[in-house]
Amino acid sequence: xxxxxxxxxxxxxxxxxxxxxxxxxxxxxxxxxPRVCFLPTASGDADHYIVRFYNAFRDRARPSHISxxxxxxxxxxxxxxxxxxxxxxxxxxxxISLLGVWRAHGIDEMLRGAYEAGVILCGLSAxxxxxxxxAVSGYHDExxxxxxxxxxxxxxxxxxxxxxxxxxxxxxxVEGMPGGYAAEDGAALRFVGDxxxxxxxxxxxxxxxxxxQRGSRVLETRLATRYLxxxxxxxxxxxxxxxx
Amino acid sequence: MSASRRxxxxxxxxxxxxxxxxAICDLIVELAESPxPRICLLPTASGDHHDQIARFRRAFGExxxxxxxxxxxxxxxxxxxxxxxxxxxxxxxxxxxxxxxxIAIWRAHGLHEILRECWREGILIVGQSAGAMCWFQGxxxxxxxxxxxASGFGLLPGSACVHYLTEPVRRRRFLRxxxxxxxxxxxxxxxxxxxxxxxxxxxxTITARDEAAVWEVAPGNGNGxxxxxxxxxxxxxxxxxxxxxxxxxxxxxxxLAARATRRRAQRRxxxxxx
Numbered sequence: 001x002x003x004x005x006x007x008x009x010x011x012x013x014x015x016x017x018x019x020x021x022x023x024x025x026x027x028x029x030x031x032x033x034p035r036v037c038f039l040p041t042a043s044g045d046a047d048h049y050i051v052r053f054y055n056a057f058r059d060r061a062r063p064s065h066i067s068x069x070x071x072x073x074x075x076x077x078x079x080x081x082x083x084x085x086x087x088x089x090x091x092x093x094x095x096i097s098l099l100g101v102w103r104a105h106g107i108d109e110m111l112r113g114a115y116e117a118g119v120i121l122c123g124l125s126a127x128x129x130x131x132x133x134x135a136v137s138g139y140h141d142e143x144x145x146x147x148x149x150x151x152x153x154x155x156x157x158x159x160x161x162x163x164x165x166x167x168x169x170x171x172x173x174v175e176g177m178p179g180g181y182a183a184e185d186g187a188a189l190r191f192v193g194d195x196x197x198x199x200x201x202x203x204x205x206x207x208x209x210x211x212x213q214r215g216s217r218v219l220e221t222r223l224a225t226r227y228l229x230x231x232x233x234x235x236x237x238x239x240x241x242x243x244x
Numbered sequence: 245m246s247a248s249r250r251x252x253x254x255x256x257x258x259x260x261x262x263x264x265x266x267a268i269c270d271l272i273v274e275l276a277e278s279p280x281p282r283i284c285l286l287p288t289a290s291g292d293h294h295d296q297i298a299r300f301r302r303a304f305g306e307x308x309x310x311x312x313x314x315x316x317x318x319x320x321x322x323x324x325x326x327x328x329x330x331x332x333x334x335x336x337x338x339x340x341x342x343x344x345x346x347i348a349i350w351r352a353h354g355l356h357e358i359l360r361e362c363w364r365e366g367i368l369i370v371g372q373s374a375g376a377m378c379w380f381q382g383x384x385x386x387x388x389x390x391x392x393x394a395s396g397f398g399l400l401p402g403s404a405c406v407h408y409l410t411e412p413v414r415r416r417r418f419l420r421x422x423x424x425x426x427x428x429x430x431x432x433x434x435x436x437x438x439x440x441x442x443x444x445x446x447x448x449t450i451t452a453r454d455e456a457a458v459w460e461v462a463p464g465n466g467n468g469x470x471x472x473x474x475x476x477x478x479x480x481x482x483x484x485x486x487x488x489x490x491x492x493x494x495x496x497x498x499x500l501a502a503r504a505t506r507r508r509a510q511r512r513x514x515x516x517x518x
Binding site: 042100 | 319
C-alpha cells in the first residue's frame, strides 16, 4: 500500500508536548518498534532539529536520520536504508532547497522506490509539500507555485490559516493548477495512492480543506476531521519553528 | 572602463584565530577597495550552519566593514530580495561544505545567475573549499563520501582541488582526474592559501601560512600528473597579536581539556568491576 501522511504543521517539530500526530503515523506502520528515518534536508540538516527528532522518537521507535550535508558520516547505502524503514519522516524548512538537494543525490528516486515498496512517507511543512504534484509554498517574499515530486497527484498548501497562502492557492487554481488539499497547523491528510482516506488532527479545532477549480471560481470544502485526543485538552500553543 | 571581475579562491579558510585566517580576512577587506565595505556570507554549502555564521559575524564584526548573511534555508523567516541584496554588496563570500548541495541549491533558487551578474558588476567573489571550487570548470567533491569529480559553474578556467595536502585521498583523485583528462589542468589549493583571478585570468597566488602553497597541476608525460609549487605572496598578519584574546582561548582550552580528563577518569569503564 502506498501511503503519504501530510501534516499542515505539527508533530515534534512544532507541537512540543503533543505527540498525537507522531503517534498516529507510528501507529499506521503496525510495527511494535517501527523503524523511522528522519530527513532534515529542508532545514540544512540543522543539528538542533536532529536532536529533537531523536528525543521525540528514541523511546517509541527505532530512529535514524540521513544527513546530506555530512554524508561521509552517515549510513553507507542510503537506498537500502530507506527501503528498510517502516516510516520516513521529512522535516520542515525550505522546499526549494530540499528538492534541489534530493535531486542532486538521487534521493527523489530512492524515495519513490520506498513509497512503492510500502514504506509510509510523512512530514510537515516542506516535508508535506514535497510529496505532491504542485506545492503552494510561501518562501520568497511572495507565495509561489512549485512543482514537487508528484507521488500524490494533487496540489498542497500547509499552515493554511495564513491568509496569504489561501489567497495564493485560490489564485493558482484559477490559473490552472490542479485541485488539491490544504491543511492547517495540527491537521494531517492521509492518502492511499492519490486518494484521501482520512483527515486527523492533534488539536480539536485544526481542519483541512479540499480545493477545486470551478470555472473562474474556487470551491473550498472543509473536510470532516477526526481529533486524535481522547478528550479535548486545552489548546496547545503553536511554536512555529520553520515555515515551508 | 567597467570594474574588473574578480574571484578569490581559497583552499581552506575559517573565521577563527588559527594561523593565517586573520590575515586572509584582512586581505578580503582590503581587496574590497571600498570604505566600510559590505561583505555578505552565503553559508549554503554548510546548510546555513549557525557556527559558521556566528564565526563570520564575529570575525568581520571586528573589522571596518558591514557583515551580512543570507541564509537560503531560512528565507521563510527572513524573506529578502536576493538579487537586490546581493547586488548591493562589495564582497560575496561563499562558505564551505558540500559542493554537490551548494550547486544544487543555488541552481534551484536561481542564485547562480544572480551571482554571475554580481561578478560581472565587479563585486568581489570570495570562496573557500566548496565555495571556491564551485567557480571553476570542475573540482573534487567529497559530498557523497568518496572523493569524486564534480562540475562547477565555470566562471573560472581550469579545475581546482581544495585542502590540498591535508586531504591526500582528495589530492590523489585530483591528480588521477587531471592525468586522465576528466578535469582540465588546474590548481591545488592548500588551507590558508588562495588564488586571485581577474577577468578569468590568474593574477596572483597568496599564502597566509608558512607551509601553505598553491600548486599548478597538469598532465604529465606518461607517469602521473605534474605538480609545481607556485610562488605566492606571503600575507603578514598586520594586526598586533591580540594577546588577551589568544591567551584567553588557550586558557579556556586548557580548562576544558582538564575537565574532560577528569570526566573520563570518573566514568566507569564497562566490563570493569568496582
